[in-house]
Amino acid sequence: MPAQLAIEGGTPVRTCTLPYGHQIIDEDDIQAVSETLRSDWITTGPAVEAYEEAFAAYAGAKYAVAVSSGTAALHAAAWAAGVGPGDEAVTSPLSFAASANCVLYCGGRPVFADVQQDTCIIDPDLIEGVITPHTKAIIAVDYSGQPCDLDPINALAERHGLIVIEDAAHALGATYRGRRIGTLATMTVFSTHPVKHITTGEGGMVVTNDPRLVEKLRAFRNHGIAADSHVRAQRADWFYEMEFLGYNYRIPDILCALGRSQLGKLDGWLARRRALADGYHKAFAEVPEVRPVAVRSDRESAWHFYPVRIDVDRLRVDRRRVFDALRAEGIGVNVHYIPIYRHPYYRQLGYTEGLCPIAEAQYERLITLPLWAGMSDNDAEDVVAAVVKVMAAYRK
Numbered sequence: 001m002p003a004q005l006a007i008e009g010g011t012p013v014r015t016c017t018l019p020y021g022h023q024i025i026d027e028d029d030i031q032a033v034s035e036t037l038r039s040d041w042i043t044t045g046p047a048v049e050a051y052e053e054a055f056a057a058y059a060g061a062k063y064a065v066a067v068s069s070g071t072a073a074l075h076a077a078a079w080a081a082g083v084g085p086g087d088e089a090v091t092s093p094l095s096f097a098a099s100a101n102c103v104l105y106c107g108g109r110p111v112f113a114d115v116q117q118d119t120c121i122i123d124p125d126l127i128e129g130v131i132t133p134h135t136k137a138i139i140a141v142d143y144s145g146q147p148c149d150l151d152p153i154n155a156l157a158e159r160h161g162l163i164v165i166e167d168a169a170h171a172l173g174a175t176y177r178g179r180r181i182g183t184l185a186t187m188t189v190f191s192t193h194p195v196k197h198i199t200t201g202e203g204g205m206v207v208t209n210d211p212r213l214v215e216k217l218r219a220f221r222n223h224g225i226a227a228d229s230h231v232r233a234q235r236a237d238w239f240y241e242m243e244f245l246g247y248n249y250r251i252p253d254i255l256c257a258l259g260r261s262q263l264g265k266l267d268g269w270l271a272r273r274r275a276l277a278d279g280y281h282k283a284f285a286e287v288p289e290v291r292p293v294a295v296r297s298d299r300e301s302a303w304h305f306y307p308v309r310i311d312v313d314r315l316r317v318d319r320r321r322v323f324d325a326l327r328a329e330g331i332g333v334n335v336h337y338i339p340i341y342r343h344p345y346y347r348q349l350g351y352t353e354g355l356c357p358i359a360e361a362q363y364e365r366l367i368t369l370p371l372w373a374g375m376s377d378n379d380a381e382d383v384v385a386a387v388v389k390v391m392a393a394y395r396k
């Protein structure tokens with residue numbers, strides 16, 4: 001007899017729910033923020049540049065431009081890539097809405113190319129099929145932390161004269177063919193939301209090697225004004241000119257101090273994420289109903305989260321029931337993602353169901369299991385125990 005599930009009145013694996021992602025804040029992070037609060041600058045001062053320089057060095061890139069969110073970073077990158085009214089940009093449907101919303105912000109039209117079934121990352125062959133004379137950019141998403149197929153995507157972009165923006169919100173510290181994510185696209189975008197690898201509360205970053213793009217991005221985050229206020233203060237001049245319609249996408253020094261402090265601990269946290277992912281691979285190799293996403297051998301995922309496909313054909317229940325049963329066991333599972341174009345706003349824009357059949361089929365089976373650097377071995381064992389318990393109870 002399989003153990004009685006918590007959802008059916010049994011005892012849960014855990015009494016307090018394990019979240020799917022969580023930040024780590026140490027005393028030295030708090031110290032770094034406090035020092036900034038006691039300094040002269042609390043926004044757009046020296047901590048922004050120090051954080052940008054440290055981030056660029058980590059990513060192996062020449063420049064990094066820090067902004068107020070990953071979404072702002074995507075908006076800035078799409079704009080700097082020249083996406084405007086009448087233009088199209090190709091992205092993945094299996095992502096957070098911001099990957100496509102940034103195109104709408106610029107007045108352009110997001111076009112969705114389907115994903116590969118085994119990896120859930122965007123398929124370069126299918127990108128080629130949706131390129132038109134209006135296409136300006138490819139916004140490639142590193143789903144769950146696995147870098148997308150950057151060499152084929154860059155080759156495609158070169159053939160068609162497109163700019164590649166890598167949405168690496170999941171992939172800080174990942175590698176592709178031995179190279180760290182950060183210089184493998186024209187612009188690479190990161191997020192520092194608390195569930196991501198390092199946090200600034202809210203925050204984002206655009207990384208690039210192109211100095212002309214950096215100038216545009218810096219002005220875009222500051223109303224379209226060429227120089228930041230502290231640069232003007234150094235020059236002791238009141239004169240400035242707004243050259244185009246930008247935004248206030250600045251990120252305060254307070255948060256940049258936190259980001260720089262967090263960055264110093266990233267490698268240790270990545271190692272922990274990888275060890276947890278390895279543990280899951282081994283455990284789920286014994287569970288035929290659970291299929292983790294494949295990771296290509298030429299790249300290393302940064303494991304933002306751990307997605308599995310539930311083989312519902314082997315079960316007496318659907319994904320919804322598996323999800324609810326795992327939640328009842330105290331496992332804070334999630335689903336990444338509802339295909340972007342299936343949200344009501346996109347349906348209203350004319351996108352229809354069936355556009356990307358592979359992404360839709362994966363969506364019906366996907367469940368995200370908890371994975372973050374602060375998780376203990378016990379936490380991970382609870383996740384495995386709950387999954388094994390639920391599968392045993394619902395197996396055909």
Ligand SMILES: *Cc1c(COP(=O)(O)O)cnc(C)c1O
Pocket residue numbers: 069070071072095096098099141167169170191192193202203204
């Ligand atoms: C988190 C995330 C974003 C947006 O980042 P925010 O900092 O929350 O604005 C964009 N794309 C993907 C794939 C993300 O996961």
